[in-house]
Structure formats: C-alpha cells, structure tokens
Amino acid sequence: MEPFDYLAGYPRELVEAARRGLSDGSLARGLLARYPGRHGVRTNAALYGLAQELKQRHLRRAPPLAKVLFDERLTARESALGLNSRLARVQGGRLATKREIRIAGLFRDLAPEFLRLVLVHELAHLKEFDHGPAFYRLCRAMEPDYDQIEFDLRLWLWLRESPAGAGFPGNPSAAPGVP
C-alpha cells in the first residue's frame, strides 16, 4: 500500500528534506529530541478537562462542549488536522451540531504538544467550519507555534507509518496485536 501523503500541499524542498531525513535517520532523531515528552492525559475526563481549559482561555463565548473523548476507531488520517478534507467537513458538521470532539486514540501516546494541537484544531471548529484563513488565525491565536507543530505532527505520523519508522514510538508494527 502506498504510504498516505501526510505532506501533500507542503513545498517540495521541505518534502525532499523530510525524505532525506527519513532515509538517513535524522528525521526520527530530530523529532524525538524536539518532542521527548509524554502527556498524562489517559482518560476522557482528563481530555475533557484539557479541552475545557483551552476553551475557557480562548473561546469563552463559543457554545459549551458537550463531549470530548478519545475514539479508538478513529485513525490519524480521519481525525487529525483535516488530513482528509471530506471527512473533516463531515466532522466539522458534527461538531457544529453536537459540539463533540473526538480525538484518535493514538494521541494518548504522543507528545503533549501534539495532543494540544489537535484539540486546538478541533476547538477552532467550534467557531470556524472550514479550513480557511479565519480558521488558521484562530488556531495561531490559541497556539502561536501552530504551523510548526502541525508540520512536525505530520512528519511524526508519516514516519510512524513508513517502513523506515519501524521501532519508532507509535509505529503500528512496533505494537503487538495491532494490525
């Protein structure tokens, strides 16, 4: 199966540099050095608390959150960052009507910066339906480093699914019992 193109839309030089880093191992080393932490958000209640904290700080007037939860059935592609725009629109619609945020279960095991980033992304959808300029302005207001962390998260997800990323934290083949 062709690896999913997590880097679609990024400038060619960046993608080429990432490919070189993938083959010589510097990409994995760099990401691990940059994002060494693991967060302690294990439960849906803790996840709700974190989302609520971000919302109180930045989106106080947005409608209240009904539910925030980890969803083990969601893959990174389906949930993160509108990687699939069609699904993202469906997800945006669901958010608009149910004010519910679902985060792929794999984010339990990623760095705190990445979990926060997807929460910021989904919270921004409380106000902005589409991935337009207003949406990204809102994301950057909540997380000034939004663009860099989003790019690094895409690299992380790309690396973890690539054969060169076997043994990389979160790599599906490194986890026993996960197909």
Ligand SMILES: [Zn+2]
């Ligand atoms: Zn989105």
